[in-house]
Amino acid sequence: PIIPPTHPFRTLVLCFDGTGDQFSLDNSNVVQFFSILPKADGTKQLVYYQSGIGTYNTPEIATPLMSRIAKFVDEAIAWNLDAHVMGGYEFLMQNYTANDRICIFGFSRGAYIARSLAGMLLKVGLLPRYNHQQIPFAYKMYTSTDKTGWTQSNAFKKTFSIEVDIEFVGVWDTVSSVGLIPRSLPFTTSNTIIRTFRHALSLDERRAKFEPNLYHRPTDTEKLLSITDQQIQQAQSTENIQDFMERKYSRDLSTPTDVDEVWFAGCYCDVGGGSVDNETQRTLALIPLRWMVRECFKTDSGIMFNSEGLRSIGLDPASLYPHVATRPPALPVGTARIRSIPSAKSQANTQPSALAPILRTEEELELQDALSPLYDQLSLGWLWWILEIVPLQHRYQRPSDDTWVSYFSANLGRGRVIRHDNVRVHRSVKTRREAMTEDGRKYTPKAEFDWERVTWVD
Template sequence: MASTKDTVNNEQADVYRPTLPTSLNSEATLSVPSVIPPEHDHRTLVLCFDGTGDQFDADNSNIVQLVSLLKKNDRNKQMVYYQSGIGTYTSSKAVAPWWSAFQKTLDEMVAWNLDSHVMGGYEFLMQNYIEGDKICIFGFSRGAYTARSLAGMLHKIGLLPADNLQQIPFAYKMYTRVDHIGWEQSNGFKKAFCSDVTIDFLGVWDTVDSVGIFPKRLPFTTSNGIVRVFRHAISLDERRSKFKTNLWNRPTDQEAQLGVQASSSQLAQPCMSPTTSLNEKEPSTPISPSLHSPSEKRSNTRSVRGGSEKSGGFRINEIRIGGSTHDKKLDTMEAMYSASARKKLEVPTDIEEVWFAGCHCDVGGGSVSNKTRHSLARIPLRWMVRECFKANTGIMFDSEGLREIGLDPATLYPFVTPRPRPHKIKPEHKVQKPPEVPIPVRLHATLSKKRPAGIHAHHAVHSSPFLGSEEAEELNDALSPAYDQLKLKKGWCILEILPLQLRYQRGNNEWVTRFGSNLARPRFIPKQITHGVKVHRSVKMRMDAEYEDERKKGKRYKPKAHLRVEPIWID
């Protein structure tokens, strides 16, 4: 198991060794402080952006669950900002009720009011940030894209001093401009009015690539030099066309070289034509009809870590092109602009993107009632919380809340200890089918309608409903039902025949764009041969179990996304 991460501090290495499962109600577990870590040498500003249409309700997302775990009663140590999902509200301008309803619907479909969501988070930081604070941002679905857009705005524009409310719309407009004048003006605006800030941790669940009627990528949403740690939990089984995943990417070799050598004077030069190579001595590489880099095409089958891959591509009804003019210009200017950020951080962003079983809401939460004890979404929630501790963010969590989601606080504080081996799958362990009528079995829901203040208030002290170990919780969660919206809500199928654009990065870091109907095809996992693919160990547990559904008798779970190499299993 690949459980030890580079983010674990050196002083923790001597205690990061195999351990045995511990009960979540053991004496060691219950002896930890009520808040962990109880102290740290800085204040943390935590911003949480919920998914499309998500807010506090009867089937909360992992964003709401995360907020419920955080210490919120001492603004001198930690401040928490929560924003309900895209499609739940519109801008604050006075409008007719019918127009407000129309805006909400449009916002939920294509993130029409993305600007309001990003500027809301920016205003919170502007009004509260003081030098020395750590900024941590989380998001799910289009809320994840909002989180990454906010991080991009902070990189390109910087952070305004407090009380400059009238300047925020102007700053956002400059952030979204990607022409030569826009980049030059944003650079000057940043120097004149703003301060540089860094983002300590950016954690997102299943970022989707559907923003805007005619979607265009905003600056620094696919890579960002001011982010210290980036963590991304991604769905293996989502198939909807409007929910294509938006992965973190690296600059091409040419962009990286340009970025290292770039200076503010270069930003004042006209942006080169998108059809011009960054190196004028070498012609632009023609677009290959293959999905793979040239190194991936040398043979029909290659073995990586014991796995094999057969060459092949997407199905019919598609056209591959070399990327839009907008994207090429944006890539070039981002590389130029990122040089100063890389020098400031001194180390590259610590990136980890891990794939999990289930569809979109099975990863980000919201597919089951709050009263349901076990669900697939609890696994990526626990993983994200553990990564916060591994990265030494200093985010303060409620210990009792951690027990409620199946985490042992004693394994997180004062040191992060490695995961014990997972439980073995036995013949009696079956992958469950969705219940026809949800059965409330969780004794103490993390949040409930009877406790509407739960998202803002500390947890009441009560005995944990979980009597087993985290590994026992993981086993039950890994075998929980998956909820495929294409099967549950047939209206989504209409969008599967519409032509769409998808942009992805090859193994050699070059960009390719394809255009065509999705037809409910699975997600494509790029760069598997050259970089491998990280998959959570709970996926292996699910793959080893048979379905309980009689219609699938004898069959086992197989991820919808094609795993072409042996995965790197992550704890």
């Protein structure tokens, strides 16, 4: 059966995969999520999947060699970012009707695309059906960030588009820059038309080009500010100018976005999926996948799921609908150990378990998943170290006054720095910290933050 079985509206669900990701032998959480969505009845729910950056072929590129080169360049600098965003926008333009609920999901650069699409919908609105020729112009209006561009995009929206809200945005580990060239498109860090925003983040990713792009909620002071042209002219950096313009042109909604960003054990692909082959039964990535699905039910997003699909990832449908049940406490670690990455000869971790997920509780599965191997690409592949010793641009928002700070430095394999006052960490991290590795070492997340400021999340 499908849960929820019905609702008085239709849900449009868009899923954007990560860099180089598509349906394969090591699927990401985006594919896993998409696989458990009902697809037969388009009058109740319509679904859309887009493979990741680096998987697109543009029709202008005819030869196989040029196609391979184009894919490599796309992975490096995301030169097809516009095609990905406009592809999702076109799906909505062709299918959206009044009262539909829009829900968008993504991983890595696919998460950035998801947030860019949401930003485009805020800045230029949604064109009426069949206006295909206008989409490239609408995207140009969206990406134009000078004063004239903001004024023109606002006029474009009033002339051609309809205003829409976004019910739910769920992303796994959004990266802050897309490729070697840092990009910051409007309304990707904050967006007032999003009702619910959920973000699963990696505590152990260390690579320089994988800095997390966190959500920025405007402060109470910002909400009261009337942004003047003088303030914009006095802004000290491009980031701060864009911040001012976003606040000036945001829609003033009575209910602020419900934001929750939660940190999980593991690196980039341990959170977004794709670090292990599909036959692997227990993996760290299943924990943030189950968390995201549970949040869809807790926030009444309206997204429909196949009950069998929920069971396949370790969720009991009865614990999610008609009411989301309070989770039991996590199971004690006991003598269980954190497993290491299996060797090529060892297939112990990839053999199907004697007990299928349907026969186990979520707590039992979570214990096994929390102790799964962690795949640190800096340890597994030396080529990533080239970017660790090169000074690259980094940017963050200063907590004291919310201004954006940019600087250049070499990362040298350092962990992420979490500057939030309230660090929300999933309880499975505590489970992993209580266990030891097979050679007797304790797990300590690579990220830098104050453990006294941690709030544990189910």
